[in-house]
Amino acid sequence: MRIIVMQLCFLFVLASVMWAGSAPEQFFPYPHQKYTLPNGLKVIMIPIQGSGLVAYYSVVRTGSRDEWEPGKSGFAHFFEHMMFRGTKKYPSEKYNELVTKMGADANAYTTDDYTCYYMVVPGENLEQVIDLESDRFQNLAYEESAFRTEAGAVYGEYRKNRTSPWSIAEEEMMNLAFTRHTYKHTTIGFEADIRNMPNMYDYSKSFFNRYYRPDNVVLLVVGDFNVNQTKKWIAQYYGNWKKGYTPPKIKPEPPQGKERQKVVHYPGRTLPIIWIAYKGAAFNPTEKMVVSAYLLGNLAFGENSEIYKKLVIREQKVQFISPEFGFNRDPKLYNIYTMVKDENDIPYVMSEIDKTVKAFQTNLVDNQQLENIKKRLRYSFLMNLDTPDHIASRLARIVALTGDIEAVNQLYSTMDKITPEDIRAAAQQFLQKKKRTVITVKGEK
Amino acid sequence: MKRLSFFIGILLMAFMIQSCQQQKQSHLVLLPVKEDPTISFRILFTVGSQNDPAGKEGLAALTASLLTKEATQKHSYEQILELLYPMAASVSSQVDKEMTVIYGRTHKDNLNDYYSLLKEILLEPKFDEADFKRVKDDFLNYVQRTIRYAQDEELGKEVLSEFIFEGTPYEHLEEGHVSSLESITLNDVKQFYKEHYTRANLLIGLGGGFDDSFARQVEQDFQVLPVGKKETPAVKVKPIDGMQVKIVEKDANATAISFGYPIDVLRGSRDFYALAIATSWLGEHRNAASHLYQVIREARGLNYGDYAYIEHFPRGYARQFPPPNVARHHQIFQIWIRPVPNDARLFAFRAALRELQKIVDNGLSKKDFELTRQFLKNYILHYAPTTMMKLGYALDDKFYGITEGHWKLYRKMLDELTVDDVNAAIRKYWQYQNIKAVFITNEAEELKSALVNNTPSLITYRSSKPAAILAEDREIAKYPLHVAPEHVSIVKVDKVFQ
Numbered sequence: 001m002r003i004i005v006m007q008l009c010f011l012f013v014l015a016s017v018m019w020a021g022s023a024p025e026q027f028f029p030y031p032h033q034k035y036t037l038p039n040g041l042k043v044i045m046i047p048i049q050g051s052g053l054v055a056y057y058s059v060v061r062t063g064s065r066d067e068w069e070p071g072k073s074g075f076a077h078f079f080e081h082m083m084f085r086g087t088k089k090y091p092s093e094k095y096n097e098l099v100t101k102m103g104a105d106a107n108a109y110t111t112d113d114y115t116c117y118y119m120v121v122p123g124e125n126l127e128q129v130i131d132l133e134s135d136r137f138q139n140l141a142y143e144e145s146a147f148r149t150e151a152g153a154v155y156g157e158y159r160k161n162r163t164s165p166w167s168i169a170e171e172e173m174m175n176l177a178f179t180r181h182t183y184k185h186t187t188i189g190f191e192a193d194i195r196n197m198p199n200m201y202d203y204s205k206s207f208f209n210r211y212y213r214p215d216n217v218v219l220l221v222v223g224d225f226n227v228n229q230t231k232k233w234i235a236q237y238y239g240n241w242k243k244g245y246t247p248p249k250i251k252p253e254p255p256q257g258k259e260r261q262k263v264v265h266y267p268g269r270t271l272p273i274i275w276i277a278y279k280g281a282a283f284n285p286t287e288k289m290v291v292s293a294y295l296l297g298n299l300a301f302g303e304n305s306e307i308y309k310k311l312v313i314r315e316q317k318v319q320f321i322s323p324e325f326g327f328n329r330d331p332k333l334y335n336i337y338t339m340v341k342d343e344n345d346i347p348y349v350m351s352e353i354d355k356t357v358k359a360f361q362t363n364l365v366d367n368q369q370l371e372n373i374k375k376r377l378r379y380s381f382l383m384n385l386d387t388p389d390h391i392a393s394r395l396a397r398i399v400a401l402t403g404d405i406e407a408v409n410q411l412y413s414t415m416d417k418i419t420p421e422d423i424r425a426a427a428q429q430f431l432q433k434k435k436r437t438v439i440t441v442k443g444e445k
Numbered sequence: 446m447k448r449l450s451f452f453i454g455i456l457l458m459a460f461m462i463q464s465c466q467q468q469k470q471s472h473l474v475l476l477p478v479k480e481d482p483t484i485s486f487r488i489l490f491t492v493g494s495q496n497d498p499a500g501k502e503g504l505a506a507l508t509a510s511l512l513t514k515e516a517t518q519k520h521s522y523e524q525i526l527e528l529l530y531p532m533a534a535s536v537s538s539q540v541d542k543e544m545t546v547i548y549g550r551t552h553k554d555n556l557n558d559y560y561s562l563l564k565e566i567l568l569e570p571k572f573d574e575a576d577f578k579r580v581k582d583d584f585l586n587y588v589q590r591t592i593r594y595a596q597d598e599e600l601g602k603e604v605l606s607e608f609i610f611e612g613t614p615y616e617h618l619e620e621g622h623v624s625s626l627e628s629i630t631l632n633d634v635k636q637f638y639k640e641h642y643t644r645a646n647l648l649i650g651l652g653g654g655f656d657d658s659f660a661r662q663v664e665q666d667f668q669v670l671p672v673g674k675k676e677t678p679a680v681k682v683k684p685i686d687g688m689q690v691k692i693v694e695k696d697a698n699a700t701a702i703s704f705g706y707p708i709d710v711l712r713g714s715r716d717f718y719a720l721a722i723a724t725s726w727l728g729e730h731r732n733a734a735s736h737l738y739q740v741i742r743e744a745r746g747l748n749y750g751d752y753a754y755i756e757h758f759p760r761g762y763a764r765q766f767p768p769p770n771v772a773r774h775h776q777i778f779q780i781w782i783r784p785v786p787n788d789a790r791l792f793a794f795r796a797a798l799r800e801l802q803k804i805v806d807n808g809l810s811k812k813d814f815e816l817t818r819q820f821l822k823n824y825i826l827h828y829a830p831t832t833m834m835k836l837g838y839a840l841d842d843k844f845y846g847i848t849e850g851h852w853k854l855y856r857k858m859l860d861e862l863t864v865d866d867v868n869a870a871i872r873k874y875w876q877y878q879n880i881k882a883v884f885i886t887n888e889a890e891e892l893k894s895a896l897v898n899n900t901p902s903l904i905t906y907r908s909s910k911p912a913a914i915l916a917e918d919r920e921i922a923k924y925p926l927h928v929a930p931e932h933v934s935i936v937k938v939d940k941v942f943q
Contacts, residue, residue: 053826084733092743096734100816103823105765107731122823148908152746159699160749160762160784164595198907267696268594269939271586304530309523316579319586341582372531379533379552383483387830443590 027412028405029382030391033227039243040215042403043234046222046391053120054223055388056129058137059400060115061218062211064187065329066248071196072207073182074154074189077110078197079207081150083117084108085142087135092146098132105389110187113329114400120389123224127233134237137212144201151197158194165266169275169441172264173333177277177437181253183332209246214238216245218399223388253279253331260437270443271319272340274349277333279435280325283401285410292418292426293334297325298373299423300360301336307356311338317345329401333437334430346440360427364420374415381412472644473664474843476652476836485550485833486560487650488567488667489770489840492641493543494621495614495678501629503621507584508637509538509545515576517565522576525562534559536566541757541771542615543677544844545641550833553654560659564666570638577631585626588618588942593695597885598762598783600693601701604941605883608691609707609777614678622942643673648843652836680775682707685879688928690896694889695938700790704797704882705779708755708874712772713847718858719870720755723809725824726817727800728753728780731765734820740800741782744914745906747793749783766828769837772844778875790886791895791902795924802877808868815864822859825852878927889935896928 032046064076086092099106105120119129161167170186178184188194221230256279281290301307301323311318321338340349385391398407476485497504513536516522529535532555539546547567551559592600603618610616621629649667651660685706710716728737730752737751755778758767780801785793809817829835829852842850849857886892895902903922910918 053830097816100734100820103820103826105824105827107765120827122826145908145910148906149744149746149910152907153742153749156699156742156746156748156784156786159786160598160701162698163597166595269590270594271590304526309526313523313576313579316575316582319583375531376533379531383533383550383552386483386832389827389830443594 026409027378028408029385032405034404035231037214037235037238039239039241040213040245041234041238041241042218043231044218044220044399044405045225045227045230046220047225047227048223048388052122052224053388054123054126054129054221054225055118055120055392056126056133057220057222057392057396058117058133059218059220059396060117060212061113061216061400061403062248063111063113063115064185064189065112065182065250066211067185067189068182068248068250071193072200072203073185073193074187074197075200075203075207076115077187077189078151078154079204080108080110080115080117081154082142082147082204083136083140085140085146085150087139087141089135089139090132095132095136098128102128104129111397112183112187112332114397116396116400118389118392126225126230130230130233130237134241137217138241140208140212147201147204148198151194154197155194158188158191161188163268165268165270165273165441165443168264168266169273169439172262173275173277173437173439176260176262176439177256177279177333178253180251181330182248182250183253183330209244211245213243213245214241215243218403220392220395220399222392250330255279256435256437259433261440262438263440263442266441266443268443270441272343272346272443273439273441274338274340274346275439275441276336276353277437277439278430278432280328280332280334280430282329282331283327285402285407286414288414288418288422289426289429291411291414292422293430294325294327295370295373295415295418296360296423296426296430297323297334299365299369300356300427302373304369304372305356307352311349311352317341317349327397327401343442350438354433357427357431361424361431363424365423367420370418370420370423374418377415378412471664472647472649472667473660474648474650474836474839475660476650476832476839477655478653478832481653481832483550483552483653483832484556484655485548485650485652485836486563487546487548487652487770487833487836487840488563489544489546489648489650490642490646491543491648491675491844492545492646493541494617494619495542495680496641496676497614497617497621500625501633502617502625503584503619504629504633504637505545505641506540506619506621507581507626507629508634509540509547510584511572511577511580511634512566512570512638513538513547514580516571516573518569518571519565520562522573525566528558528562532559536563539768539770540619541759542619542773542775544770544772546770546837546840548833550653556655556659560663567642568666568669572631572635572638574631577634581626581629584620585623588620588623588626592618593938593941596762597697597699597701598781599760600938600941601703601883601885602761602779602781604691604693604885605703605705605779605881606777608689608881608883609685609705610680610682610775613680613682615680615682615775618942624943639671640673641676643671644668645673645675648840650836650840652832682775685881687879687932688926689881689932690893690928690934691881691883692889692892692933692935693883693885693938693941694887694935695885697885697887698787699784700787700884700886701784702782702790702794702797702882702884703779704794704880705777706876706880708776708778710755710870710874711774711776711845712756712841712851713845713854715858715862715866716870716873717755718855719862719867720874721855722814722817722821722859722862722867723804723871723875724753724755725821726809726813727804729824730754730758730761730767737780737797737800741793741796745910747789748785751783751797752781754779754781769829769834769841772841787886787888789904790884790892791900792904792918792921794882794884795902795926796921798877798880799921799924801875805871805875805877808871809864811864814867818859818862822856825855828852885938893930893933893935896926896933897930899926899928
């Protein structure tokens with residue numbers, strides 16, 4: 001019963017803001033408040049009364065990007081595991097018991113640019129959540145034996161992922177596409193570094209001291225809660241947390257001047273994979289070329305693109321083709337993935353991708369197609385803002401990259417202004433052969 | 446505001462129930478939510494892979510997939526993608542043993558255009574030869590390559606399912622086997638559609654911001670389907686005699702393990718909810734506080750997680766909560782041990798088995814019962830937070846005959862059940878002697894030998910461990926396994942699902 005009530009309130013707000021036309025100044029539909037504590041902790045509150053549940057997200061603006069020291073790849077992810085190992089006040093058994101009593105949907109994940117801890121709980125548990133989360137972020141304490149044990153679980157996670165040819169492709173891609181920047185390694189890290197993790201106990205403490213600081217964290221609170229009371233709790237529980245974020249010493253990636261290619265062997269059976277990655281730009285929601293690139297990926301290689309219709313549907317040369325022109329803190333990669341049905345067709349598929357790139361660099365995209373993709377992205381974003389958890393999870397990356405949710409409004413506002421000429425300019429700027437890396441994965445015959 | 450919303454909720458709930466009662470004789474399952482700016486569709490047919498003809502395994506899944514990925518009489522598949530694109534909408538399919546559901550969601554701005562396409566997709570398929578070839582190729586690739594080589598955990602679970610349901614219509618992987626898929630023709634698909642996409646099998650699920658007249662129109666539109674008749678093949682699951690093991694041998698650097706047995710308890714019965722409490726304590730999916738996770742991962746760091754189930758939970762590697770509309774009349778109790786180092790495979794298996802024995806022999810403590818009950822009272826709120834998910838569960842309620850609704854009943858049962866009820870259900874449905882187990886691993890003969898000889902399997906750690914853990918390890922390492930040599934089979938991975 002209660003959950004029905006919860007959803008209704010969300011939908012009521014959404015019902016009044018849905019549109020298919022242009023994005024207004026304030027595209028993000030929910031009223032929200034944001035402020036910063038004296039210690040630098042940013043707080044974003046999106047109260048929706050009567051919803052029943054609260055999603056409480058702690059977004060640490062550190063991901064595998066911040067692992068700049070040799071031999072320490074994968075540490076942000078490993079550290080995410082350690083954050084569940086307890087404190088003096090709440091040892092892990094006690095922590096588990098309290099989280100269990102709340103019936104929380106609680107977990108965490110690590111990405112290239114950020115680490116996110118979340119709990120979704122009934123609203124009456126919010127103070128308990130703030131107490132638990134603030135405590136572990138300030139007072140994490142674990143023995144070396146627990147640290148070593150958790151390293152085993154991380155290695156287990158690596159092993160479970162390792163059977164996929166995509167894991168192998170990703171490792172190779174990052175390693176080849178980047179020479180100096182920390183995007184060179186995947187989020188889970190190099191295997192040698194993972195194997196060595198049990199010996200990194202002392203380093204783990206320095207990692208915590210450097211990055212788990214209030215001036216590197218954003219709290220995102222969405223759902224049914226009292227704003228004033230929650231502000232008091234946040235001040236009370238996080239107020240003494242000492243600032244002191246130490247930025248990582250990340251070397252910028254030098255411009256790529258020549259295409260890089262590698263053929264990788266997968267020790268199982270797979271259709272050949274082609275992964276083409278062009279050097280992209282850092283996320284900036286007001287920068288037209290960045291937003292144009294995002295649209296370009298979908299227009300040129302998405303499900304409604306000409307190449308998809310030709311290679312997937314009409315000629316059936318590939319099982320799928322899809323783009324991922326994502327958002328990153330530093331310039332990363334604009335990716336095109338495909339799986340080729342017959343190895344002999346790899347040159348043909350590559351030539352079709354090149355032809356598509358050339359066409360987008362030369363011709364102007366049809367205006368209606370451009371409007372369709374904008375419409376799709378607006379519908380897609382808004383239709384998925386239907387629970388506290390969905391809202392928070394949709395915002396987490398943008399909050400991590402910019403420290404704010406204003407970027408959502410900026411992004412859709414910029415998107416509105418993108419013209420076919422901008423799309424062509426983005427294709428010319430980003431889709432240059434000399435700036436790309438191509439990984440081809442071939443399996444056993 | 447909170448109070449007002451609550452009353453709105455109650456009123457709507459009452460309306461929902463009324464609507465369903467009024468439509469008792471119809472095919473409609475309605476979940477109207479007036480304020481919802483979207484409309485969710487779940488068009489369900491009570492037909493699934495159990496209805497695949499012999500030698501044509503995979504036909505039900507291939508038929509549903511083709512419908513959602515091919516042309517209609519009016520539009521090519523390319524045109525359909527083009528029309529759906531600006532709506533940010535899609536039409537998808539899911540096929541399980543007894544259910545096929547075609548589902549999608551649209552904003553109300555696009556309702557007419559979306560529904561018009563959905564109707565065409567379901568009622569006026571083209572059965573295009575080229576589209577059929579494309580979809581069949583995708584299926585073959587999944588069975589020949591992806592599940593065999595790239596998804597060891599899912600492979601283990603699906604091999605276990607085939608092992609437990611062998612000799613029944615439930616036996617085969619929903620996507621079929623290589624040889625059966627190769628034999629399926631477009632005519633087979635047409636015939637299957639004609640026989641099973643009928644009003645006898647139909648349930649139309651609508652959720653969100655639609656009105657009554659729209660629901661009536663949808664029901665009217667689907668009257669063009671033939672009346673048909675319900676065909677429910679008999680599924681007689683063979684009891685398991687002792688411990689039986691299947692080892693799938695591949696060049697794996699870690700071992701995925703699944704084991705279990707059939708259980709005769711279904712959602713809706715009191716025992717189901719009692720057993721759900723015990724299952725949650727033993728191994729709630731992806732929950733760090735549950736017992737198996739604590740023993741195998743938290744204390745020993747052997748893997749990423751360890752869970753237990755009494756209902757089918759497909760693709761658990763990618764989900765926090767199970768999907769609706771995989772309802773079945775035959776379920777298995779299952780323990781899933783995520784990949785462990787090969788040299789710890791027997792130890793991890795013994796550890797899980799020993800924990801199962803402990804709960805069967807000793808039952809759940811009053812303290813654990815109370816804690817788990819408290820946990821579930823809130824945790825079950827996360828299973829169906831959206832209209833689409835609620836609608837799925839409402840359809841499942843029809844299947845299981847749960848008139849008051851599964852989630853409402855679940856909460857009621859959490860209030861009513863006692864620790865004695867839970868322990869009685871454990872004694873009635875769980876045991877640890879007659880089990881089928883699957884290992885996805887390398888060096889299969891070595892494992893077979895260790896299993897049949899009951900070889901102790903002590904492991905070593907790279908870090909110091911508390912004395913209590915080491916003492917328990919010695920017990921786990923010699924936990925008795927009673928496996929007859931004839932009860933261990935080894936199959937090479939490229940022969941699985943052949």
